[in-house]
Every structure is written in C-alpha cells, then in structure tokens.
Amino acid sequence: MTPTTPSGADPSTGERLSTQDPPLLVERSGEGETPRREPEGGSSPRGPRRRRELADLPPVVRYAICAGILGAAYLLPWVGRVPVIGPQIQTQGIDWPSALFNMSYFVLLALGLNVVVGFAGLLDLGYVGFFAVGAYTVAVLASPDSDLDQRWPWLACVPVAIGVCLFSGLLLGWPTLRLRGDYLAIVTLGFAEIIRVFADSSSLLRGDRGLGSIPHPPGNWSDGSPIFSVRDATPYYWLGLTLIVLMVLAVRNLKASRVGRSWLAIREDEEAAELMGVRTVRFKLWAFAIGAAIGGFGGVLFAGEQGFLNSATFQLMFSVLVLAGVVMGGSGSIPGAILGGALISYIPDRLRGVQIAGTDAFEYRFLIFGLMIIIIMIFRPQGLLPDRRRVATTQDQEER
Amino acid sequence: MTTRTMGNGQPASPGVPADRAAGPHGGNGPAPGTGREILARVDGVTLAFGGLTALDGVTFTVHEGEILGLIGPNGAGKTTFFNVLTGVHRPDEGRILLDGRPVTGLRKHMITRRGIARTFQNIRLFSGMTALENVMVGVDSRHRTSVPGALLRLPRHRHEEERARKNARALLEFVGIGRHSDQLARNLPYGEQRRLEIARALATEPRLLCLDEPAAGSTPSEKDQLLELIRATRDRGVTVLLIEHDMRLVMRVTDRIVVLDHGRVIADGAPEEIREDPQVVAAYLGVPTDAA
Numbered sequence: 001m002t003p004t005t006p007s008g009a010d011p012s013t014g015e016r017l018s019t020q021d022p023p024l025l026v027e028r029s030g031e032g033e034t035p036r037r038e039p040e041g042g043s044s045p046r047g048p049r050r051r052r053e054l055a056d057l058p059p060v061v062r063y064a065i066c067a068g069i070l071g072a073a074y075l076l077p078w079v080g081r082v083p084v085i086g087p088q089i090q091t092q093g094i095d096w097p098s099a100l101f102n103m104s105y106f107v108l109l110a111l112g113l114n115v116v117v118g119f120a121g122l123l124d125l126g127y128v129g130f131f132a133v134g135a136y137t138v139a140v141l142a143s144p145d146s147d148l149d150q151r152w153p154w155l156a157c158v159p160v161a162i163g164v165c166l167f168s169g170l171l172l173g174w175p176t177l178r179l180r181g182d183y184l185a186i187v188t189l190g191f192a193e194i195i196r197v198f199a200d201s202s203s204l205l206r207g208d209r210g211l212g213s214i215p216h217p218p219g220n221w222s223d224g225s226p227i228f229s230v231r232d233a234t235p236y237y238w239l240g241l242t243l244i245v246l247m248v249l250a251v252r253n254l255k256a257s258r259v260g261r262s263w264l265a266i267r268e269d270e271e272a273a274e275l276m277g278v279r280t281v282r283f284k285l286w287a288f289a290i291g292a293a294i295g296g297f298g299g300v301l302f303a304g305e306q307g308f309l310n311s312a313t314f315q316l317m318f319s320v321l322v323l324a325g326v327v328m329g330g331s332g333s334i335p336g337a338i339l340g341g342a343l344i345s346y347i348p349d350r351l352r353g354v355q356i357a358g359t360d361a362f363e364y365r366f367l368i369f370g371l372m373i374i375i376i377m378i379f380r381p382q383g384l385l386p387d388r389r390r391v392a393t394t395q396d397q398e399e400r
Numbered sequence: 401m402t403t404r405t406m407g408n409g410q411p412a413s414p415g416v417p418a419d420r421a422a423g424p425h426g427g428n429g430p431a432p433g434t435g436r437e438i439l440a441r442v443d444g445v446t447l448a449f450g451g452l453t454a455l456d457g458v459t460f461t462v463h464e465g466e467i468l469g470l471i472g473p474n475g476a477g478k479t480t481f482f483n484v485l486t487g488v489h490r491p492d493e494g495r496i497l498l499d500g501r502p503v504t505g506l507r508k509h510m511i512t513r514r515g516i517a518r519t520f521q522n523i524r525l526f527s528g529m530t531a532l533e534n535v536m537v538g539v540d541s542r543h544r545t546s547v548p549g550a551l552l553r554l555p556r557h558r559h560e561e562e563r564a565r566k567n568a569r570a571l572l573e574f575v576g577i578g579r580h581s582d583q584l585a586r587n588l589p590y591g592e593q594r595r596l597e598i599a600r601a602l603a604t605e606p607r608l609l610c611l612d613e614p615a616a617g618s619t620p621s622e623k624d625q626l627l628e629l630i631r632a633t634r635d636r637g638v639t640v641l642l643i644e645h646d647m648r649l650v651m652r653v654t655d656r657i658v659v660l661d662h663g664r665v666i667a668d669g670a671p672e673e674i675r676e677d678p679q680v681v682a683a684y685l686g687v688p689t690d691a692a
Contacts, residue, residue, distance in 0.1 A: 257550035258540045265537045268526035277512035277541020277604050
C-alpha cells in the first residue's frame with residue numbers, strides 16, 4: 001500500500017469504505033430530479049435507465065477501487081499521521097484502535113441484521129440476543145470463571161459459538177414464522193429480554209459478576225509477544241475487518257442467488273411469493289439463522305477483545321442502535337449496512353472527550369445522535385447508500 | 401419449455417389448429433369431455449366464511465389443452481375458487497384433483513410445483529424487483545439451490561442461475577416485454593404489469609395457468625394482444641383457466657365456459673350455449689353493470 005492511500009479514504013467522514021459513496025451519492029441525488037413516468041400512464045415505454053455505478057465499471061477498475069478502499073481500511077489505525085485531516089478523524093476520549101474495533105463489530109452486527117430486516121423484511125428488535133449468545137458461548141467455554149471449567153482456546157470456541165447462534169436463530173425463527181411487522185418486533189424484543197434475564201439469573205452465566213479472563217485469539221509477533229492483547233486493539237480491528245470482508249462476500253453471494261431473490265420476494269409480498277413457488281418457511285428460517293450467525297461473529301470477537309462479560313453488557317440499546325444503523329445506511333443495501341454500522345459506533349466515540357460549553361459532548365451523545373438520525377431520515381429516507389431497488393421504491397411512494 | 405416468441409399484435413402462431421383460429425362462430429373444437437384427457441377435476445368444493453357460503457359444491461372438470469372460461473357476476477366466488485385451487489384457502493368440503501392426485505391441503509408452493517400457477521385480479525408483482533427478477537423467482541420454483549450452494553457458488557447454483565436468467569428472458573420476450581427486463585416492476589405501465597404477471601406465472605412451468613381478470617383496465621387493442629397471448633400460451637401446451645368480465649373477450653377466446661353464481665355452478669358448456677342459457681342470462685348477462 002502506498003502511504004497516500006489512507007488520506008484518500010479520509011476526507012469525507014473518516015469512515016473506512018466511505019470513499020465509495022461520493023460517486024453513488026452524486027448519481028442518486030441527480031436521479032431524483034429526472035422526470036419520472038407515471039406507472040399507469042403513457043403508452044411509449046421508456047428504455048431501461050442506466051445508472052453509472054460501481055457495478056457498471058469494467059471489472060479491472062472495479063477490483064482496483066475495491067482493493068484501494070480495503071487497503072485504506074486496513075491502514076486506518078494510522079490515520080492520525082495524515083496531516084490536518086487525520087487528527088480531526090481520530091477519537092479523543094477513547095483510543096483510536098479501540099474505536100475502530102468498536103466500529104468493526106457494529107458493522108458485523110449491521111451486516112447480519114441487514115439480512116433479516118433489509119433482505120427478508122423481518123423486523124427484528126432483539127438482535128442483541130444473538131450477539132450475546134455468541135459472546136456468552138465463548139465465555140462459558142473459555143473462561144476459568146465458568147462452572148464448566150473447560151478453558152477452551154478462543155479459536156476452538158468460534159465454530160461452536162456460531163453453531164449455537166445458527167441454532168438460536170432457528171429457535172427464534174420457528175415460532176415466529178407466522179408473525180410479521182409489529183407482532184414479530186414484539187416477540188423478538190421478548191427474545192432479547194429472555195437472554196438478558198437468563199444471563200442475569202443463571203448460575204452458569206453468573207449474572208453481573210460475569211465471566212472474566214476470556215482468552216485472546218492465538219498468535220505471536222516475531223518477538224514472541226502475543227498479537228492479540230489488551231494493550232492494543234489494532235489487531236482486533238484487523239481481525240474484525242477481515243471477518244467483515246468474509247461476511248460481505250458471503251452475503252453478496254446469497255443476495256445474487258435464488259436465496260436473495262426469495263428473500264426479496266418474501267419482503268415484497270409473502271403470499272404471492274409462496275404462490276410463485278418460493279419456500280417461504282425455509283428461507284425465512286435461513287434469514288434468521290444467517291443473521292444470527294453473523295451477529296454471533298460479532299459476539300465472539302467482542303468476547304475475545306473485552307476479556308470479560310456480564311449481564312449488564314447486552315443492553316436493549318444495542319439492538320436499537322444497530323437497527324438505526326441499518327435503516328440510516330439504507331435497508332437492504334450492503335454498503336449501507338457497513339456505513340450505518342460504522343457511524344452508530346463512530347459518532348458516540350468521536351463525541352467522547354469533546355468539550356461543548358464546558359461539558360463533555362459524550363453526555364449529549366444520544367441527543368446529537370438522535371438529531372443526526374432525524375436529519376438523515378428527513379433528507380434521505382432511503383438511507384445514505386441505498387439499495388438500487390429501494391431508491392425507486394421510496395421515491396415512488398413519496399410521489400403518490 | 402419452448403422459446404417461441406410472440407410479437408405484439410401478431411396473429412396467433414401458425415401452429416394453431418384451424419378450428420380454434422376460426423373464432424367463436426366456427427367450430428369450438430371437440431365437444432367437452434369427448435376424447436380429451438382430463439387435467440383437473442373439481443369435486444364438490446364447498447367453502448364458507450362465517451355464515452356466507454362462498455363456494456357451494458362446485459364441480460367441473462378441466463380438460464388438457466383447453467381454454468376454459470370461469471365467469472359469473474361479482475361475488476359469485478370466482479376468485480375464491482382460484483384461492484382454493486392454489487392453496488390460499490382450504491375447502492370445507494370437496495377436493496380438487498390434478499392428474500388424478502389431490503392438491504387440496506397441500507401447501508401453496510407445493511401446489512405450484514405440482515403445476516398450477518396464477519395471476520392476481522389486483523396485480524401482486526414484487527414491485528421493487530426488476531421484471532427479470534420477478535420472472536426468475538418463478539423459474540426458481542423448479543430449482544433446488546439453497547444457502548450452502550449459493551454461499552459457495554457450487555456448480556448447481558451457477559447452472560440454475562444461468563437457466564433462470566435464460567428462461568426468464570425468453571418468457572419476457574414471449575409476453576412481449578423483453579425490452580423492459582431491467583425495469584422495476586412498479587415502473588412498468590399497467591398493461592405490461594399484467595403481462596409480467598403472466599410471464600412470472602408461466603415461469604413456474606405450470607400445466608394449468610389461472611388468469612384472474614387479465615384484461616381488467618386494458619384498452620381494446622391491449623385486449624386483442626392479450627387474446628393472442630392466451631392462445632399462444634395454450635399452444636405451448638399450457639391449459640388456461642380464465643376469469644374475465646369482458647364477455648366479448650371470453651366468447652372469442654374460450655373453448656368452454658363454466659358459470660358460477662352465488663358459489664354454485666349454474667352452467668357449463670360451449671360459449672354459444674352459455675350465451676343462450678336462460679339461467680346465465682338471468683344471473684349474469686342480464687345485469688347491465690357487468691356487461692362490458
């Protein structure tokens with residue numbers, strides 16, 4: 001990587017991957033001004049309107065852009081060295097690598113929730129439950145405080161935790177198959193509360209005494225010191241970023257397949273979808289399970305980095321924040337979920353240590369954050385980086 | 401599935417048997433039930449919503465390769481019958497056999513796999529998906545790729561994706577909207593949305609295609625094109641069951657007509673018999689609001 005790459009990523013918002021949004025934003029905001037044909041009207045049909053997008057560029061250019069963004073993202077820990085802009089981006093009240101790590105697991109959560117809410121249209125307000133299941137599975141298997149006293153290494157816990165998350169996704173999905181919208185939201189809310197109350201009261205999970213000394217992932221630097229430690233969160237951020245890349249690839253494959261089409265069809269009209277042969281039960285359960293597994297990856301990462309979990313860790317606010325991130329980024333859009341997930345973590349962390357009229361702005365983080373969401377939703381109801389389909393849908397609905 | 405195309409306003413494909421191309425006043429093909437294979441048998445289907453009997457012992461047969469009209473005044477139970485046929489409602493009594501095997505009680509997607517597809521009176525496309533994707537969802541009903549296959553891009557996934565795309569394009573051409581394959585369904589003009597619904601239903605490779613008022617809201621020239629499309633569909637080997645209020649269209653395109661009134665079959669016969677049936681005239685044609 002050239003040293004100039006990070007500065008290329010920084011100027012807009014300081015979010016990694018944000019370099020891809022300016023062209024998209026320009027394209028889309030311009031599109032809103034083009035006259036739209038009434039769906040019922042005119043007999044002369046308009047030809048397919050081509051929009052210049054990342055997907056329309058030649059493959060070489062596309063891969064080069066993606067590689068550039070990715071490289072910049074991996075170099076983000078050193079953004080502070082970029083003159084003028086760098087220090088503005090870095091957080092003040094929390095060390096920058098930790099802030100980056102926080103972003104990485106929030107992005108993972110947003111990616112997973114986007115599958116459930118954005119693709120399949122299943123409103124899940126209890127998503128933190130899967131995050132907790134993933135983290136607690138690692139803690140129970142690995143922590144010396146656990147009654148099981150297994151003391152597994154972190155890496156061995158990961159497949160088990162993901163399996164448990166998949167299963168818990170099915171467990172939540174199965175009884176809620178017939179529910180939609182508000183009703184589903186309430187049941188999922190209850191699910192997250194069950195997990196929290198269970199963590200609070202079960203002797204296995206030790207309530208607010210929690211489980212500590214959760215081991216770090218394996219690996220040593222050449223000088224013999226461990227790669228993953230409490231001293232520096234940078235390797236954790238890289239691990240999170242790598243997981244994000246893998247999850248993005250997986251979710252993209254799914255989206256561009258029969259599975260993705262089935263999810264979209266279910267979101268649009270579940271009964272019509274089933275009448276067209278879509279196996280709605282199977283694909284809704286898959287959506288829950290995949291969402292849960294991706295949330296679980298966030299959880300195992302979090303457990304390793306924190307080294308300690310207790311029942312106070314998994315507040316309902318997590319679910320609400322992640323959902324806000326998905327909607328803010330553009331429900332159903334993978335770049336949107338990445339940006340939204342990063343923002344919900346970055347904004348409060350950035351406000352930490354900033355003085356406004358003698359008070360730490362962190363105190364007002366939810367006020368400022370809430371205002372930002374309201375403003376974004378007023379001016380871009382389709383989200384910051386919306387899915388191509390959703391753009392048109394939202395605009396049409398506005399015109400009616 | 402053949403990929404024969406039909407241009408807008410073109411006459412029916414050359415393969416149409418002369419008796420059918422001759423129109424309603426010519427012969428109407430073999431008389432019902434003589435020498436024709438039975439595709440579906442509707443046997444005493446009864447369904448009540450609360451105190452209202454929507455379907456009352458509906459019994460008739462559908463023959464392989466025919467265009468069968470299902471008519472009746474508003475509220476006669478036509479759409480309800482489609483809902484029973486496609487598994488949306490389960491009948492209180494009676495059953496429907498396709499190829500001699502019951503479909504009543506099966507789940508909706510299983511009935512689709514057995515070979516019954518439909519369109520909707522009030523268009524129910526996946527409006528936020530493109531025309532092509534809408535049809536691909538239909539083709540997918542014959543596919544088996546699930547999450548593992550798609551995740552790892554296994555050969556079957558690639559093969560099925562290619563097939564879905566190819567069949568969907570061919571079907572969009574067939575219904576005459578091939579140019580608009582990348583348009584979102586909701587942005588298509590009304591008449592093309594109706595055609596897209598037919599393409600999506602055909603994509604499931606049905607043996608029996610149920611069209612629920614496909615001509616509603618269409619202009620006369622659109623109706624002519626629709627008529628050709630229905631005939632071309634039948635010529636692909638798909639049996640058509642047609643609910644339609646436009647009597648001129650029904651009389652021109654169908655081989656046989658079943659008339660429902662208050663959930664009961666009151667007549668069953670060739671179009672010209674139905675036209676003169678006093679019971680039908682009283683129940684339906686005599687009602688001026690329904691005559692198109």
